[in-house]
Amino acid sequence: MTGTKTGTKEPTGTEELVELASVSKFYGNIKALEGVSLKVDAGRITCVLGDNGAGKSTLIKIIAGLHQHDAGTYTIQGEEVRLGSPREALDLGIATVYQDLAVVPLMPVWRNFFLGSEPTKGKGPFKRLDVSKMRRTTREEMLRMGIDLRDVDQPIGTLSGGERQCVAIARAVYFGAKVLILDEPTAALGVKQSGVVLKYVAAARDAGLGVVLITHNPHHAYLVGDRFVLLKRGAMAGSHLKSEIALEELTRQMAGGSELEQLSHELERAPVPAHLGEGA
């Protein structure tokens, strides 16, 4: 074992699953990510916050095995790794749920749940899907996380956006993920649906998974997060434990702090255009 658990500021009792230390990524001469450090513990949620273009997706791609980092270290359960493919990441227990790539809309829920890892029974030409097990498991797993499907045969496209995310998360949990990476799971959802997903994220955390929640919504992040990493233009803009930071401060930093203040200043002073003042 190469790695040691260094610098654990956190109260003991949690297992460190993933650690990035000063990770950088270059695309040619463009710095996509520079010196980003992040820790994911079992049963904890690490939120990665940042505006568009802050480097969030590059960070996910490195953790998920789609890209390799150019500098720094990436350790999974104490062992330094350099992932060559998403499959490798999956085998090491790192599952990624993408916002728009989660499911195949026209396929029934149970087929989606097991897609790519279908259980079979029988031998030779009679090797077939274990349909009853697939249906039963899908129903049970969804129920376990608080979603009561009325019919596992319905096309998954008929579920709401939040429920679809939940199926994708439940699938990752069922197939033994230790670390769950969620790419903007609430971005396209309404308030109620976001709540459903966040509840589910919390359920995954309670089940002992380490979660990386990527979002640009500090309110959602603050509801469930234990640790917040702020990205700005590919670099770390801050890393806080929940106890160290209040929502207002997080929102302020996330929104660009002084930039936002300046913007609000400008907006306040903006003169009312003449044609609007007359009343339409």
Add this chain to the structure above:
Amino acid sequence: MSGATAAHTQPHHKDKKERPDAAADERLVHRSLARRLMGRPELGSVVGAVAVFVFFAVAADSFMQLSSFSTVLYASSTIGIMAVPVALLMIGGEFDLSAGVMVTSSALIASMFSYQMTANVWLGVLVSLVVTLAVGFFNGFMLIRTKLPSFIITLGTFLMLTGLNLGFTQLISGSVSTKKIGDMAGFSSAHALFASRFKIGDIDLQVTILWWLGLVAVATWVLLRTRAGNWIFASGGGADAARAVGVPVARTKIGLYMAVAFCAWISGQHLLFSFDVVQSGEGIGNEFLYIIAAVIGGCLMTGGYGSAVGSAVGAFIFGMTSKGIVYAEWDPNWFKFFLGAMLLLATLLNAWVRKRAEASK
């Protein structure tokens, strides 16, 4: 109770008393038989088939005779054998415009190889199988490698095969058709497998009907009960999502093109052994009949949805219409009009089905 559960339960309490089945989820009651049938991809085609059948039963006296039935089934099977893999391919999200001429190519290869080598025709049949599968592999491989639309790739293959069929036949046989191979070794056994007839009661049936039904059964099994079937649906319905969870999308699509090639080989051998000679210009335009049968049978042009049984019903509609017009003693020119009208109706129905299936919330 989560918000989702609450959202789910509201609209389904109307007809609770209908089926007092204690074991079933009480919210499932609203799914009446009619509604469940609505969810089947074959529904539109079955309704259409019944309508066409009744129509010709009334319009053409001789349509209801047993011998007519056998003729209709034969016409259906020649299209149906190809409609099965074309339907699978369409569910997998792709087209194959070369499927029609590939049948002719397959027949030409078997015939000319056997004749030129004076070999047992079975050798020609095997060579034809290998070459045809290679063409299918080429289609799939090019699709994956170039990432061009399958429409373009297979249009290219279609034109190339058309040219090769005519060119090689002219070059080798010196005419537009192949030489007779009926007296060569192995012809009679190959004829028995690909082009013989058999009797059930008083009906004289072509062996292609057995091939057709067998292929439908195998395809249905693969589609609904194997991992490969799951991958076919996923490759057509959401290739990126499928790839993200580890489905071998490239392999699935290449396999589908090879399945089309395999069935083209069966069809081609039937062509060769039932007529003895093969016309090199045949097969052009048939690819559309296969696609029409698949679409009438409920396959979505955009992939991810459809069934093998539906393609068989689609082929049966084709058979009934093409022969029914003859039995009704109408001008067969009307046939294409019927086919076009049915295609439009079927596509509209399918579009509606998809909208229903994809509607969220």
